[in-house]
Amino acid sequence: GQQVMQIPQYQHVQEGEDFTTYCNSSTTLSNIQWYKQRPGGHPVFLIQLVKSGEVKKQKRLTFQFGEAKKNSSLHITATQTTDVGTYFCAVRERGSTLGRLYFGRGTQLTVWP
Amino acid sequence: NAGVMQNPRHLVRRRGQEARLRCSPMKGHSHVYWYRQLPEEGLKFMVYLQKENIIDESGMPKERFSAEFPKEGPSILRIQQVVRGDSAAYFCASNTQGANTEAFFGQGTRLTVV
Numbered sequence: 022g023q024q025v026m027q028i029p030q031y032q033h034v035q036e037g038e039d040f041t042t043y044c045n046s047s048t049t050l051s052n053i054q055w056y057k058q059r060p061g062g063h064p065v066f067l068i069q070l071v072k073s074g075e076v077k078k079q080k081r082l083t084f085q086f087g088e089a090k091k092n093s094s095l096h097i098t099a100t101q102t103t104d105v106g107t108y109f110c111a112v113r114e115r116g117s118t119l120g121r122l123y124f125g126r127g128t129q130l131t132v133w134p
Numbered sequence: 135n136a137g138v139m140q141n142p143r144h145l146v147r148r149r150g151q152e153a154r155l156r157c158s159p160m161k162g163h164s165h166v167y168w169y170r171q172l173p174e175e176g177l178k179f180m181v182y183l184q185k186e187n188i189i190d191e192s193g194m195p196k197e198r199f200s201a202e203f204p205k206e207g208p209s210i211l212r213i214q215q216v217v218r219g220d221s222a223a224y225f226c227a228s229n230t231q232g233a234n235t236e237a238f239f240g241q242g243t244r245l246t247v248v
Contacts, residue, residue, distance in 0.1 A: 027176075054236060054237075062241070063225055063239040063240060063241050063242050064177065064225070064227075064237075064239045065239070066236035066237065066238070069236060109176060109177070111177075119165055119182075119229065119231070119235070120182065120190065121167065121179040121182055121190060121192075121193070122167070122169075122177075122179065122227075122237060123179070124169075124176040124177045124178075125176055126175065126176045127175075127176050129174070
């Protein structure tokens with residue numbers, strides 16, 4: 022099945038600093054999704070990237086999909102305490118539109134005020 | 135439109151007992167997925183169901199675990215003879231037909247086996 026490696030596992034930043042998490046795959050991905058899970062909460066969908074080299078922004082969040090569609094990143098500019106949580110990348114079963122999602126291990130973000 | 139509803143939110147079972155976790159998908163969604171999450175780990179796929187059908191159960195342990203999604207009522211994840219290693223958060227997600235759609239997750243059931 023699909024596998025995605027996600028780094029780093031933990032990131033501690035001072036409020037106002039930037040944060041980036043990376044996902045890598047050994048195979049070409051058809052698309053990649055990003056989710057956020059607050060402490061004690063459930064995963065919430067953030068975005069899906071489909072096109073090679075795609076860049077999407079949501080306020081302070083910037084999502085990128087690599088040219089080879091084998092890697093992706095999520096970058097947060099000027100973190101706030103509300104950004105605390107674990108960020109996961111996820112990919113669907115190859116060739117599937119409704120199959121299982123394979124999740125990265127997640128990056129747990131802590132923001133110090 | 136209520137989201138994905140899971141109950142109970144917290145469940146405590148003694149070793150050897152049975153645990154039943156329920157999931158009602160979002161209105162209009164006919165695809166249900168169960169995932170398990172251990173502390174500080176990612177989500178691991180367990181099973182994918184449509185109404186009255188198991189589509190993919192490749193992530194489900196062969197013994198003690200079963201899942202169903204009947205024509206009427208919620209999807210049920212059943213764990214028989216629970217052991218301490220079953221303690222985890224169990225999340226249900228649903229989505230609907232469409233290309234590469236997002237998954238909508240319920241709030242999860244935190245199972246503790248004592």
